[in-house]
Amino acid sequence: MPDAAEPETAELRENREQQVERLAHRFAFERRTFFRLLGNGVLVGLAAGGAPAQESGRRRFFERHPLPRAISAWLHIAPTGRVTVYTGKVEVGQNIRTSLAQQVAEELHVEMGSIRMIMGDTLLTPFDMGTFGSRTTPTMGPRLRRVAASARDILTGLAARRWKTPRAGLVAENGKIRNPRTGASLSYGELTEGRKIARTIEDDPALTPAAEWRIAGHAAPKVHGRRFVTGEHRYTPDLALPGMLTGKVVRPSAFHARLVECDASRAHAMPGVRVVRDGDFVGVAAPDMATAARAAAAVRARWQAPRQISSRELYAWLRRTARHEEGRFAHTSGTPPAADAPGLKRLQASYEIAYIAHAPLEPRAALAEWKGQRLTVWTGTQRPFGVQQELAAAFHLPLEHVHVIMPDTGGAYGGKHTGEAAVEAARLARAAGRPVKLIWTREEEFTWAYFRPAGVIDIAAAVDAQGHIAAWEYDNYNSGPAAIGSPYRSRYSRIEFHPCDPPLRQGSYRSLAACANHFARESHMHDLAVLAGQDPLEFRLKNIPDPRLRAALRRAAARFGWAARRRLPGRRGFGLAGGFEKGGYVATCAEVEISGRELRVTRVVEAFDCGAVVNPNGLRNQIEGAIVMGLGGALREDIEFDNGRILNPRFSQYKVPRFADLPEIEVALIDRKNERSFGAGETPIVGIAPAIANAICDATGRRLRSLPMLRLGRLPA
Amino acid sequence: MRLLVNGKAHELEAAPDELLLWVLRDKIGLTGTKFGCGEGECGACTVLVNGRPVRSCQVPAAAAAGKPITTIEGLERNGRLHPVQAAFLRHEAFQCAYCASGMIMSAAGLLARNPKPSERQIRAAMNGNLCRCGTYSRILKAVRAAALASRKRA
Numbered sequence: 001m002p003d004a005a006e007p008e009t010a011e012l013r014e015n016r017e018q019q020v021e022r023l024a025h026r027f028a029f030e031r032r033t034f035f036r037l038l039g040n041g042v043l044v045g046l047a048a049g050g051a052p053a054q055e056s057g058r059r060r061f062f063e064r065h066p067l068p069r070a071i072s073a074w075l076h077i078a079p080t081g082r083v084t085v086y087t088g089k090v091e092v093g094q095n096i097r098t099s100l101a102q103q104v105a106e107e108l109h110v111e112m113g114s115i116r117m118i119m120g121d122t123l124l125t126p127f128d129m130g131t132f133g134s135r136t137t138p139t140m141g142p143r144l145r146r147v148a149a150s151a152r153d154i155l156t157g158l159a160a161r162r163w164k165t166p167r168a169g170l171v172a173e174n175g176k177i178r179n180p181r182t183g184a185s186l187s188y189g190e191l192t193e194g195r196k197i198a199r200t201i202e203d204d205p206a207l208t209p210a211a212e213w214r215i216a217g218h219a220a221p222k223v224h225g226r227r228f229v230t231g232e233h234r235y236t237p238d239l240a241l242p243g244m245l246t247g248k249v250v251r252p253s254a255f256h257a258r259l260v261e262c263d264a265s266r267a268h269a270m271p272g273v274r275v276v277r278d279g280d281f282v283g284v285a286a287p288d289m290a291t292a293a294r295a296a297a298a299v300r301a302r303w304q305a306p307r308q309i310s311s312r313e314l315y316a317w318l319r320r321t322a323r324h325e326e327g328r329f330a331h332t333s334g335t336p337p338a339a340d341a342p343g344l345k346r347l348q349a350s351y352e353i354a355y356i357a358h359a360p361l362e363p364r365a366a367l368a369e370w371k372g373q374r375l376t377v378w379t380g381t382q383r384p385f386g387v388q389q390e391l392a393a394a395f396h397l398p399l400e401h402v403h404v405i406m407p408d409t410g411g412a413y414g415g416k417h418t419g420e421a422a423v424e425a426a427r428l429a430r431a432a433g434r435p436v437k438l439i440w441t442r443e444e445e446f447t448w449a450y451f452r453p454a455g456v457i458d459i460a461a462a463v464d465a466q467g468h469i470a471a472w473e474y475d476n477y478n479s480g481p482a483a484i485g486s487p488y489r490s491r492y493s494r495i496e497f498h499p500c501d502p503p504l505r506q507g508s509y510r511s512l513a514a515c516a517n518h519f520a521r522e523s524h525m526h527d528l529a530v531l532a533g534q535d536p537l538e539f540r541l542k543n544i545p546d547p548r549l550r551a552a553l554r555r556a557a558a559r560f561g562w563a564a565r566r567r568l569p570g571r572r573g574f575g576l577a578g579g580f581e582k583g584g585y586v587a588t589c590a591e592v593e594i595s596g597r598e599l600r601v602t603r604v605v606e607a608f609d610c611g612a613v614v615n616p617n618g619l620r621n622q623i624e625g626a627i628v629m630g631l632g633g634a635l636r637e638d639i640e641f642d643n644g645r646i647l648n649p650r651f652s653q654y655k656v657p658r659f660a661d662l663p664e665i666e667v668a669l670i671d672r673k674n675e676r677s678f679g680a681g682e683t684p685i686v687g688i689a690p691a692i693a694n695a696i697c698d699a700t701g702r703r704l705r706s707l708p709m710l711r712l713g714r715l716p717a
Numbered sequence: 718m719r720l721l722v723n724g725k726a727h728e729l730e731a732a733p734d735e736l737l738l739w740v741l742r743d744k745i746g747l748t749g750t751k752f753g754c755g756e757g758e759c760g761a762c763t764v765l766v767n768g769r770p771v772r773s774c775q776v777p778a779a780a781a782a783g784k785p786i787t788t789i790e791g792l793e794r795n796g797r798l799h800p801v802q803a804a805f806l807r808h809e810a811f812q813c814a815y816c817a818s819g820m821i822m823s824a825a826g827l828l829a830r831n832p833k834p835s836e837r838q839i840r841a842a843m844n845g846n847l848c849r850c851g852t853y854s855r856i857l858k859a860v861r862a863a864a865l866a867s868r869k870r871a
């Protein structure tokens with residue numbers, strides 16, 4: 001069996017991310033099929049990439065033509081008034097099912113309850129690159145708003161024709177078009193008259209400005225919230241099909257191991273057990289979980305693995321294998337100050353960032369079913385269309401024969417871009433001739449998924465006597481180029497990202513390298529401020545030109561009580577960090593308490609600005625969650641590995657934040673009604689590690705430059 | 718063996734090494750109880766046995782035979798949510814909500830034996846439950862609110 005594709009590296013992903021809107025879109029659906037599936041009504045699609053020049057400004061009915069292939073979003077209004085929205089985006093806890101529905105409700109002038117969102121289904125929804133990079137809010141949000149506004153416009157037109165009255169003056173409200181002059185009103189459903197009306201829109205309808213939002217911009221309860229507190233929602237591991245078997249993979253002894261010998265006779269002999277060996281893949285399918293575990297354990301496999309790099313050698317290895325890539329990831333401006341320039345104070349340091357794991361609480365899982373040469377797989381992934389491609393490649397199938405369905409999933413954080421479990425379940429199901437469900441164990445999730453890239457960052461900087469930055473030299477090894485650009489003014493700067501040979505399989509993680517780059521940069525800025533004899537806040541305000549970032553810093557500092565903070569040396573410390581990434585401005589203040597080698601983060605205040613806020617409650621939830629998750633990577637999370645094995649693949653060994661670690665958290669939202677809305681799943685995580693590091697330094701005078709900062713739960717001796 | 722789940726008796730066969738978690742999920746079809754780690758470290762699989770929170774991934778089904786078992790599906794009464802469920806919903810104490818069943822069961826177990834828990838007792842009782850999305854502060858709010866609501870109702 002071919003290997004599942006490697007996850008994209010951070011830089012490749014970023015590169016691709018920018019192409020999301022330009023890519024050719026695939027759409028296998030014909031108009032007729034669509035109406036057969038949905039019933040009659042009004043169907044509005046948005047042409048991907050906007051208006052073809054020759055048609056702009058004109059609306060086109062195409063009742064007798066198949067829908068064009070290049071469509072990025074759909075909306076259907078049934079004669080019953082039911083609204084169905086189709087998007088390839090997926091829900092992994094970031095709450096876009098709710099925030100997208102809010103935006104549709106806003107522009108269509110209907111209640112949220114009448115909207116059904118169909119998401120991440122390769123048969124039903126338009127192609128989508130995937131749900132990552134905080135792209136849903138800035139791209140899919142406006143698209144769906146345009147589709148909804150156009151649908152409202154079409155319905156208004158239908159009403160005008162029916163009443164033989166000019167459309168100006170007709171009012172759309174609450175799922176109805178009303179004529180205030182006559183008092184007549186018709187519901188959207190009635191207006192469809194049971195006909196089939198399909199249209200793509202190419203021009204930009206007027207959208208409701210954020211300042212006038214009535215549904216968007218306000219807190220909305222999570223769609224289907226009740227199903228989650230009653231256990232009713234079915235995540236992938238909860239699905240079942242008649243005759244379904246439970247799958248289990250026999251894992252190699254180490255990464256890159258080859259299977260040299262395999263005796264599966266004992267497993268074969270177990271009743272109801274099916275063993276599959278295909279190249280280096282060995283797995284079993286069994287009637288239940290206990291039998292599957294027993295069968296997998298009964299397989300005697302001998303593996304041969306090459307010698308591999310261990311955590312101890314990690315940082316030296318990264319430096320040794322680093323490449324210099326001219327142009328692409330290197331940026332220089334200004335000229336370096338002379339070595340003997342008077343009045344300059346210099347500071348040079350290196351920072352280290354360990355490999356960490358996403359560890360979503362729902363591990364990778366998939367349910368696969370074959371019908372002849374057609375394959376259907378349910379799986380929790382951020383890229384259903386990517387997994388569809390992986391499956392088509394793995395089984396040599398035409399893309400249209402593979403259907404991937406993504407149930408709302410238990411966490412991803414950038415860690416579910418790939419389809420390992422999907423490919424494995426499908427392989428087992430094909431051999432067994434029955435549907436197979438595979439749920440990865442926690443050890444598998446910690447071992448065979450991919451990791452946030454480890455990295456080394458070197459910074460050499462200088463400040464002048466006035467506290468201005470005179471030089472900024474920055475080299476990032478392996479962790480990635482996201483947010484590598486500095487928001488600080490510097491007379492000279494050289495910034496480079498160096499790709500290396502990663503010893504572990506690595507890929508995206510919430511905010512990518514923005515965590516690492518902010519940790520290094522914001523730690524260094526604190527020290528430069530101290531070197532220049534300035535308050536860390538004043539130093540930042542002086543050197544950061546962007547007014548929105550300055551505003552975020554001021555806001556967090558004011559809420560935190562930065563100016564009034566009391567110094568109790570050796571016991572309590574206060575730290576500040578700020579940054580910008582993916583349309584979001586963030587500023588984080590942290591307070592720590594230290595006694596001996598014990599550290600407690602007692603209070604965190606974060607200000608966040610991502611433009612016009614769509615769902616303030618959902619946004620707060622994301623920010624609070626990002627702070628907690630970031631706390632883990634800052635203090636304790638660290639993948640230890642040795643010669644192709646993960647040494648701590650359990651929650652008892654790999655420590656993620658718990659209730660006991662929870663600081664008091666305050667979030668200050670900066671809602672800018674006149675600015676475009678950006679996503680918030682990622683950027684709020686970048687400030688917490690440097691804010692804590694700066695607070696520790698403030699309290700103890702000691703600079704910790706290695707993530708995670710704690711050793712066995714305590715400050716390093 | 719006979720399992721008493723949410724007030725209903727189920728006669729079924731299970732091998733001695735079959736864990737309560739998988740019997741509930743795969744043999745009885747109650748999938749509200751989640752698998753998160755299989756080592757007793759995350760609490761996603763929490764159910765009540767004899768009214769006490771138990772990690773169902775650590776208990777052989779046989780050990781729970783004959784004892785009253787409550788899962789997330791058994792908390793609702795006549796279409797009314799349990800105060801803990803209602804509080805989780807109102808405070809939106811989740812993101813992906815994969816942890817929610819276990820969180821709610823741990824909290825329901827706590828409030829059943831201690832209707833007036835202190836902040837420290839709440840944190841201690843909940844500390845074995847992980848929320849990777851980091852919604853802990855909302856969960857604490859929800860548990861406090863549920864404690865208050867149950868006391869008012871009682």
Ligand code: FES
Pocket residue numbers: 751752753754755756757758759760761762763772773774775
């Ligand atoms: S699955 Fe039982 S404690 Fe994690």
Ligand code: FES
Pocket residue numbers: 093361410411810811812813814815816817847848849850851852
């Ligand atoms: S809400 Fe996702 S794990 Fe708690």
